[in-house]
Amino acid sequence: MPTVRERTQEIERMTLAPGAALSENSRGRLRPEEACPLRTCYQRDRDRIIHCKSFRRLKQKTQVFLSPEGDHYRTRLTHTLEVNQIARTIARALRLNEDLTEAIALGHDLGHTPFGHAGERALNALCPGGFKHYQQSVRVVDKLEKNFQGLNLTWEVRNGFICHTRGKWAATLEGRAVRYADRIAYMNHDIEDAITAGVLRPDALPKEIVQVLGATKGVRITTLISDLVEHSTPADLAFSPEVGEAYEALHDFMYSTVYVDKQAKREEQKVEKVIAELYERFVTNPNLLPDGFLQIVYQQGTDRAVTDYISGMSDEFAIRTFEDFFVPQKWHVL
Structure with a gap:
């Protein structure tokens, strides 16, 4: 019996336009994988x-x-x-x-x-x-x-x-x-x-x-x-x-x-400062990067690792990280 995936591929052959990309004709992945029976x-x-x-x-x-x-x-x-x-x-x-x-x-x-x-x-x-x-x-x-x-x-x-x-x-x-x-x-x-x-x-x-x-x-x-x-x-x-x-x-x-x-x-100059300050802090102190990004430091250099880390941040996380590094925190009396 054909799998669900094989039936889907048959439907693609029957219904898609001549120039469409058939999934069965994909050039594949960087690392070969066993095909899924469903998808x-x-x-x-x-x-x-x-x-x-x-x-x-x-x-x-x-x-x-x-x-x-x-x-x-x-x-x-x-x-x-x-x-x-x-x-x-x-x-x-x-x-x-x-x-x-x-x-x-x-x-x-x-x-x-x-x-x-x-x-x-x-x-x-x-x-x-x-x-x-x-x-x-x-x-x-x-x-x-x-x-x-x-x-x-x-x-x-x-x-x-x-x-x-x-x-x-x-x-x-x-x-x-x-x-x-x-x-x-x-x-x-x-x-x-x-x-x-x-x-x-x-x-x-x-x-x-x-x-x-x-x-x-x-x-x-x-x-x-x-x-x-x-x-x-x-x-x-x-x-x-x-x-x-x-x-x-x-x-x-x-x-x-x-x-x-x-x-x-009007806020974009502030964005430039936040990104630039974060970039400089991590480049000069790469040990502040999470462990996985330290592997990129060793393999491809600090600039590459820092760029990968900052580009993946959400707006809120970037601002929060900037505040942790550069904005004085309130003194909490125990």
């Missing part, structure tokens, strides 16, 4: 990501607004869930492999720093060779997770991580779907958060963008997904020229307004 390799990757510590820490990592006073602002975790929803909608409509798409979407930001892109820029300036969160996401699942054993994910998932933001496109259509979904998600939910924060007026979006994409978050997301599905081919994903131009114009608008707003970014 395909991409389903196992998704499950490993959901259950890992780095995924849970995303709930206390900044998306755009640092330590916002309000329950409804996005965090890195809620951003990830929105990317996943959009990417799965695209994948299902195009008959791509939803399990691979979901694994890439759920893990694409595992390597993100505390304090969002402000933390990433701070570490990039300090770490020899620089720091990019998409590269760190691969390092997290290859080296750091599961007590430094790594999650041993498939090549296709790891390729989706490294190609999710810029530069070379992912080798799979599923990875490309996540790249589109990531930008669709963050541009639109960041508009909503910026309006809530008073950084952006509801009527501030350029009229030519609104005319093409729509006036509300839901309409814009629906327009972008529908257009992408309609104009993609079995060989690649693409918008129509009109929607693609509006998509790029909205991206440029966000980077010239919300992402450089003085009010929204």
